[in-house]
Amino acid sequence: MSxxxxxxxxxxxxxxxxxxxxxxxxxxxxxxxxxxxPSCGPPLKSDEPGVSSQRRFEMVCGAIESNAxxxxxxxxxxxxxxSYSYDTVTELQRRYPRNSFSYIIGSDRINDLPQWYKIExxxxxxxxxxxxxxxxxxxxxMLPSYLKERITLIQMPAIDISSTAIRGKxxxxxxxxxxVPDSVLSYIRRYSLYES
Numbered sequence: 281m282s283x284x285x286x287x288x289x290x291x292x293x294x295x296x297x298x299x300x301x302x303x304x305x306x307x308x309x310x311x312x313x314x315x316x317x318p319s320c321g322p323p324l325k326s327d328e329p330g331v332s333s334q335r336r337f338e339m340v341c342g343a344i345e346s347n348a349x350x351x352x353x354x355x356x357x358x359x360x361x362x363s364y365s366y367d368t369v370t371e372l373q374r375r376y377p378r379n380s381f382s383y384i385i386g387s388d389r390i391n392d393l394p395q396w397y398k399i400e401x402x403x404x405x406x407x408x409x410x411x412x413x414x415x416x417x418x419x420x421x422m423l424p425s426y427l428k429e430r431i432t433l434i435q436m437p438a439i440d441i442s443s444t445a446i447r448g449k450x451x452x453x454x455x456x457x458x459x460v461p462d463s464v465l466s467y468i469r470r471y472s473l474y475e476s
Contacts, residue, residue: 286381286382287316294460296441300439308434313350330447330474365402383407446474
């Protein structure tokens with residue numbers, strides 16, 4: 281059975297923090313692969329993605345192409361609507377019954393887990409890898425017991441990069457070199473993405 285990590289999110293755009301988080305989780309948790317699954321619409325965020333799903337998916341594909349352990353799936357984009365992790369995991373288990381899955385999520389998402397759609401059922405099917413940052417501690421003691429036992433905490437390098445900040449820099453004409461992979465930077469420039 282292969283151990284697969286899932287990296288979800290809008291990836292608008294994908295940046296080096298996402299890739300470092302995925303590689304850190306892969307190494308520390310002995311994952312065979314990490315699958316990047318861009319969401320169509322995030323359930324716990326009010327803002328819509330800044331660029332089309334196709335553009336976001338193409339940036340993810342370009343960003344991960346040099347790592348043989350990384351893979352991109354467009355199942356949430358093809359499904360459309362709000363992307364619920366429960367629906368995604370159900371579909372993944374149907375397609376890949378020989379794999380075991382773990383969601384790789386940051387401190388903020390771990391603390392939000394009780395709000396996730398059908399979280400009790402989801403927690404029966406998968407585990408969670410929590411990336412703990414010193415600036416954003418995980419409040420593990422505040423979580424229900426059915427979640428505590430399904431979470432593995434690992435230390436995340438202190439890298440303060442966000443897609444929101446990257447979009448803001450691009451719109452203001454500032455450089456985002458070294459915040460995103462070169463392929464993503466070239467893509468943003470080629471299609472004039474995030475410009476005001």
